[in-house]
Amino acid sequence: MGIFSKTCEYAIRSVFFIAHRTAGQSGRVGIKEIAVGIDSPEPFLAKILQDLSRRGIVQSTKGPNGGFYLDSASLERPLSDIVAAVDGNDIFYGCGLGLKQCSEINPCPLHNEFKDIRNKIHLMLHETKIGEFNDELMNGMLSLKK
Amino acid sequence: MGIFSKTCEYAIRSVFFIAHRTAGQSGRVGIKEIAVGIDSPEPFLAKILQDLSRRGIVQSTKGPNGGFYLDSASLERPLSDIVAAVDGNDIFYGCGLGLKQCSEINPCPLHNEFKDIRNKIHLMLHETKIGEFNDELMNGMLSLKK
């Protein structure tokens, strides 16, 4: 188990893929090409992208020349929007030891330590924009494949 | 899903509990009392503690007056030993996007960002010792309950 669920890992990788494949050109990219591009099971990814599409994180159109794309607003969104949509906010606000009542006035032993780490994760995901890696992905300096 | 698995959350909380309940007094504490003390399902916790016992992270004896305890060496061990035993090393070394081949020479888009976060988690868990919170747990300043 990593920091994110498998679903969330696929979600982030696919959104990065769609971003760099469609940025500027106002084109679309199909589920098959995305699945190959990020080494993911196609039907599972389809479900994930349907969900992201419903939530407005990615855009899509059906039919010939259809596929997934990102409008300019979506390219500016922070990664934390994807994580929150897929895995929820626990990673940003939840107690590291799973205690519902953990808080400043009723802290678990690792409360402050985890607060620090969660804040760093939140900050990082909030500062990173979906479209930020397009250039490096386009020229092959970054990888989205297993 | 938090940073750790449920199993790992219970493991850490139970070890903290055993630590502060048995430190010094050379006593033992039974599974029932531990389960109540950390709000966990008793049979599930039993399995977890059997595993930690096999691995030498906690000590135990059977029979009357038996139970779980920690020797002085165990009290000095870092929390990272528990996490590594239960959840493995992925949280310390794995790629945030789930890519097996992700590395310095073949990085994912978030490689450096995650390296930073993983290092902080590792450092925190390595610097924190199992027996470190005994006093505060004993006088009720810290909580292990939901």
Added chain:
DNA sequence: ATAATAAAAGACTAAAATGTCTTTTATTAT
């Protein structure tokens, strides 16, 4: 209008994580 295309939707299966129950084994006090 029609046929082809591609995502949407939803039912289904598989695997892993979480949780429960029963039996066995080791220890201790009598």
Added chain:
DNA sequence: ATAATAAAAGACATTTTAGTCTTTTATTAT
């Protein structure tokens, strides 16, 4: 030695996550 105690072991059950398959709906080109 025996009975009582408490963890160890292992078989089960449930829930959640991950993954698959089939049918429907929307779009486009002809």
